[in-house]
Amino acid sequence: MNLRQVRYFCEVVDAGGGSAAAKRLFVAPTAISAQIALLEQTVGGELFDRSTRPMQLTSLGKYVYPRAKELLLQASRLEQEAKQVANGSGGWLGVGFIRSTLFSLLPNVIKGFREAHSEVHLDLVEVLSEYQEERLRARRIDVGISRFIGTFERQADMDYNIIIDDPFWVALPVDHPLAKRAHFSIRDFEQLPFILYPKDTRSPFGQKILTHLDEKGVRPAIIHDAIEIHTALALVGAGLGGTLVSGSITPNNRRDVVFLPVEDIDISTTLVAVTRKGETSPLLEAFVHILAKQAGESIQ
Template sequence: MDRPELPLPQLHAFAVLADELHFGHAAARLGIAQPPLSQQIARLEAKVGHPLFVRAPGRVALTPAGHELLPAARRALADLADGLAAARAAGDGRAGRLRIGFSASLALTVLPPLLGTFRARYPGVDLDLREMTTAPQLAALQERSIDVGLLREPPEDAEAGPLDFRTVLTEPFVAVLPADHPLAAQRSVEVAQLADSPFVLLPRPVGPRLYDRITGLCGAAGFAPRIAQHAVEWPTVCALVGAGLGVSLAPASIRRLRLREVAFRPVEPRTARTRVAAAWRREDRSPLVANLLAALDGSGAARSGSSRPGFRSSTL
């Protein structure tokens, strides 16, 4: 047996009349005249097959059929209202799930103010944060397992691929030294002074451009770094330096780790900088992504080299 369709305007009119128990008051509340209200109720009663109201001069009351229908009508109207609110929130980017990849060092700079701003603006959005180095983030974006990446040194051929990039900040490099290293007594360190020390670096596959930037600084200073140990994350690099396994060159934000066994010194030339970028799929029109990019402006996270959301930086 087919279920009869119950148009929502009829259910709405029925629920309002059940509240008011007065055709004039219900019509005024609905913003319609009494005859259209009576027609709506009559059509609904025809679908039910029984009267829903007892009509008498000066009095309107629900019939047993009306009493039975009223809770279901109210649930249907409430469910619709909830569904519409949820749909509007999702369409505005005020609800849903946003998956963000981030490089570990950005937890020391970009991530806290960005997340604070975004959570204040969009408390209904669920954030799924995934710590990942640059190369895995790029792969995850293309595989659609994350929505936005916060990474270092995007690839040189970024403009030709399926991803967009926006510069978030640039920062200088620092020398990472064992606290008892002779160079730790200096206020700053020239890259050439590290030539005789073994290096602890990230493996090139996890961040090819950053690796090449660091080894390029060494090459410009006249030497190829002798790599004694690799570590995937910067805190591990610093811990190994503190244990005496070598020295390193790292983004300046690493200084916030404040390890007692490690000294951080500015690097000369100070014009050498590393770039942090937000990355997302170019064809992604998700309001969640757009809202996160907009939150970068209000978070205080963006620094020199930033561009407006939705535009690729030609310097990447």
């Protein structure tokens, strides 16, 4: 299967027949017939019912047609964007991000970047920190927005740009008695069920929190193990318990959750921009600069 075959097939459908499609494409009708026959050979069945006049799509043809149109659209977009990158009038930047940055940080970063580089296509991929280096090696993304607790393993083929040190805050149900305080002590988790996240075998994030609490002599009851932070906060809002979150996410529009600074906690999170070692570009540098600026403002 090639794009010419797909294009000729779609043109026959759109034009209502092979002869009309040939006129539109400025080719001989026999060329149309030959390409359609090759496409049918590739997909393993007839795309048109040739016993009718005008020809009608078979069930296979009806399946292939909308997908073929989408394929042509994607190919056209790829061609256009590639030409923009080649002549310097546009560009493409793949960004991997963790879900917690969706609360306030990432939308502002995207807005700021688009205002400065409206011609650049941002390809946004939600992916946990532990998977971002794989995406970088596969060149699926150009920068990963990661979050770690304490020290973390640095791969030799990656660069790590520390964006901010992001202290922990507690998330509490708005009507919980502890929510009326100015600060929260980690010992209060002994009377408050803990909601753990993210639920992923490769992420040590939640376990590092529990290890630190255990070192402080605090062993909270784990009542829920949430897949991701949005779910965890929804459970907090439902009154099922509390959890710890990074301070940069606390400016959000949830009305059922209260965020308080945490006393006597000795760990924090670090927001990191991860890139392929030694690789840089004006677009990448601009994105990381805007990320650092917005992150700094988010914790002031």
